[in-house]
Amino acid sequence: MPEQEITKTQEMVYELLVRDVMTKGVISVAPSTPMSGLREILRVNRISGTPVLDDGKLVGIISIEDFISWLADGGPECPVADRMTADVRAIYDDEPLVQAVCKLERLGFGRLPVLGRETGCLVGVITKGDIVSGLLKNLEVDYLNVEMRGSRSSHLFEDIVADQSLLVLKYQVRGADFKRAGACASGLKTTLRRLGVPPQTTRRAAVATYEAEMNLVVFTEGGRVTVEVEPELIRLKVEDGGPGIPDIEKAMQPGFSTAPDWVRELGFGAGMGLPNIRKCADRMRLDSTVGKGTRLEVEILMEQPDEAERHCAEVGA
């Protein structure tokens, strides 16, 4: 098994082009950018180096090492042009990935600027990290294709011989983590689709989960989402450890919200979360104790094939 994967990776290194895995929309600086401003640019963008462009043309590259050596020299005020590496080794975007691997290895560099073949202009940057994640992504695509071929939940459930079958998916949601908010709903959606759950059922489950996830992120220190998939229905259980909802009836009213302004700025907190969840649910139960926590349970019945067809007609697809 590992042997086969290595062969696949080697094959990909030749098949994939630099432009397939490079980072596009690269941050760059001008030769005239002051060295003292560089730190902020690197910090804000979380990068360890950046190309230097003069009117679109690549004239050098400046890295954190250059910055450190500049600091060691006492940090005299000067433009980036004075401290950059001007002898830049670049690579063209249509070269196979293996070229980039060799070049990085040979030169001992962490990154290579990528130029368009015809224009000679900078189109991106490629790092070892880009190569690794590019290969992984492609392996994943292949793997998914293999996985997709044989797995449909209708089959899955037909194949299981039991009086009752149940698939349980568990997700953890962290409080106040806005960057990852929605990741659980997104993961659930991908999984349900892969299992062959009808699109409309998948959508309702994903929307309900997303709203519930948002509530966990905004109001609690995090919680658990458990999804039970049965042949006939999907059951979502969302639990947290507080603060709890003082007045559930009020919380269910469309437009009622206790969300702070910063949540509203993100496009949420308009008091539509719980009403949206109710809209998606065939059955919904909400229990909450102030100071202890909240427990939401939602059941969504599996859409039947004829309903699915009607839905398609409605969308006009």
Added chain:
Amino acid sequence: MKLEEIRKVLDAEWFGGETSRTDCSDREVLLCHASDLMSDVLTFTGAGSLLLTGLTNAQVIRAAEISDFAGVCFVRGKKPQPEAVQLAQERGIAMLVTPLSMFESCGRLHAKGLPGGDRAREDAKCRSKK
């Protein structure tokens, strides 16, 4: 209406690099929704739809993904935040940026015959009656 046509109508620009443009310009858009409220976006039928919005954070892309939107157009020249761009690229959601306001964007697309969700539903009802 293809996304590339929509881009022209809105004087918009592709966002998210060359692949975004080449992968998405032929994508067919059947209807359009406009909102800055993500809870509303989640109630829309996103399949084959374009979302017009003034918000630029990653949650816009999440909501668009959950609702199956084909693409998102950011109005008033606002550029999506880096996390949003990354997420959109991962999830294959097209991104456009138009200098126009929300109202002007909606008006131009409507004038070109692109329906909103309400009219698309009515049309579908008529079709099913026939």
